[in-house]
Amino acid sequence: MAPEILIDKSGLTAIRRKVEREERLTHDDGLALYATPHVAALGELADVVNRRKNGLRVGYNVNRHINYSNLCKLSCMFCAFAKKRGDAGGYEFSMDEIMERAREAYEAGADELHIVGGLHPDHPYEYYPRLLRAIKSRYPELHLKGFTAVEIDYFAELAGKSHEDVLRELVDAGLGSLPGGGAEILTDRVWRKLYRDKMGPDKWIDVHRRAHRVGVRSNSTMLHGHIETDAEKVTHMLRIRELQDETGGFMTFIPLRFHPENTPIEKLGIVHGVSSVREIAVSRLLLDNVPHIKTYWIMTGLEVAQICLTMGADDIDGTVVEEKITHMAGATTPESVGEEELREVITAAGRIPYRRDTTYGEVPYPAPAREPRPVVAAG
Ligand code: SF4
Numbered sequence: 001m002a003p004e005i006l007i008d009k010s011g012l013t014a015i016r017r018k019v020e021r022e023e024r025l026t027h028d029d030g031l032a033l034y035a036t037p038h039v040a041a042l043g044e045l046a047d048v049v050n051r052r053k054n055g056l057r058v059g060y061n062v063n064r065h066i067n068y069s070n071l072c073k074l075s076c077m078f079c080a081f082a083k084k085r086g087d088a089g090g091y092e093f094s095m096d097e098i099m100e101r102a103r104e105a106y107e108a109g110a111d112e113l114h115i116v117g118g119l120h121p122d123h124p125y126e127y128y129p130r131l132l133r134a135i136k137s138r139y140p141e142l143h144l145k146g147f148t149a150v151e152i153d154y155f156a157e158l159a160g161k162s163h164e165d166v167l168r169e170l171v172d173a174g175l176g177s178l179p180g181g182g183a184e185i186l187t188d189r190v191w192r193k194l195y196r197d198k199m200g201p202d203k204w205i206d207v208h209r210r211a212h213r214v215g216v217r218s219n220s221t222m223l224h225g226h227i228e229t230d231a232e233k234v235t236h237m238l239r240i241r242e243l244q245d246e247t248g249g250f251m252t253f254i255p256l257r258f259h260p261e262n263t264p265i266e267k268l269g270i271v272h273g274v275s276s277v278r279e280i281a282v283s284r285l286l287l288d289n290v291p292h293i294k295t296y297w298i299m300t301g302l303e304v305a306q307i308c309l310t311m312g313a314d315d316i317d318g319t320v321v322e323e324k325i326t327h328m329a330g331a332t333t334p335e336s337v338g339e340e341e342l343r344e345v346i347t348a349a350g351r352i353p354y355r356r357d358t359t360y361g362e363v364p365y366p367a368p369a370r371e372p373r374p375v376v377a378a379g
Helices: 003-010 012-020 027-035 039-054 095-107 127-138 149-159 163-173 188-194 201-213 230-247 273-286 302-308 339-348
Strands: 057-061 063-066 112-115 143-146 175-177 218-224 250-257 315-318 352-355
Touching: 012 027, 012 039, 027 230, 027 273, 039 273, 057 339, 063 095, 095 112, 095 127, 112 127, 127 143, 127 163, 149 163, 149 201, 163 175, 163 201, 201 218, 201 230, 218 230, 218 273, 230 250, 230 273, 250 273, 273 302, 302 339, 315 339, 339 352
Parallel strands: 057 315, 057 352, 063 112, 112 143, 143 175, 218 250
Antiparallel strands: none
C-alpha cells in the first residue's frame, strides 16, 4: 500500500493542509496525531512547524539542578523521589550544602540553578525566600528558576498569603522564573486517581496565570506514559494553549516520560522511545503559541533526545550535573553531560547549537572563565 494512502487513513493529510495554512489544530486533530502509525510523517510535519518558528537553531543551557530535599508531606502515586522523615533515602541539604552547590555551579560557568524539592514538613515559609536571597546575593549572575506551582501553592498555605504575594516576595528575594513541574496530566480523572492530595489541574493553571500576571515567566510540562489516555493528553495541551493565549507567559513545553521504578504503579512499565518522539511532535503541532518545545534528555537519553531535535524540539535542556527526581525512579541516563557533548549531539542532528539563558536569550560561547568566589556560611 502506498504510504500516501496510509497517511490519508490516519488523517495526516488533512492536518498537513491545516499546517500549511497555519491554521490552529483542534482536539480531534490531536487525537488523529496520536492515532497515526506514521511517526516519521508526524515528526516531519512537526519539524516544518518548528523550523518556521526556530529555524535550525537548538538551544541548551549550562545549568545545575538543586533538589534541596526529598522530604515531602504528600505521597503521589507516580513519585519515587518523596520520602518521609526517617525513611531510607530521605535527605535534606543544609543551607551550607546548597551554597556549596551554588558555588560549584558558578565556578563551572552555569547560567541557571533549577531549584525544586518536596513539600518539606518542617521548613517555615521564611526558609524559601532566605534560600533564594542567600544564593542571589552571593551569585547574582545565576538565574534562579525555582519552585513548581505545587511548591508555590504550599508556600502560600504555610504563609497564609495569596499566590501573588508569595510570588512577589520570592521575586524580591531573587526568583527569576518558575519551572513547569507538577502539571502531570491536567484532567480531574488522573488527578483523583494518582495525586488527589496535591493541587489539581485548575489550581496548577491558576498559579501559572498569577505568575505570568506578576511578570514571572514559566515553563510547562506533561507527565506521560502512565494511566492517561490520548484524549487526556490532548486536553492537557489545549489547556496550556488556552492559558498561553491569555497571558503569553510560557516559554517552553516539556513532555516528561514517566519512570515507574520504585513507585506504587511500577507494574505499568516504561514507555519506549517512539512515544517520547510522538509527544514532542504532537506538542509542537498543537501548541502553536508556545515558542519552544524541549526534549528533556535526562528522561529520554541523549540518543532519543537527538532524534526529537529533528521532529519538533528546538531545545535539549542543559548540563544538569546532579538530578535526583528521575534517577530515584530508575532512570539509567547519566546525571550530567558536558557542554561540548551537548553541542556535538545537536550538531550531529543537523542543527545549529546555541547556548541560551533561562529566558532564551543567547549567551556567548565559549563563556568567559569566572573568578572563584569563596563561599561564606549562609546561616
Ligand atoms: S510529586 Fe512532589 S508533591 Fe508529590 S510526593 Fe513527589 S515530591 Fe511530593
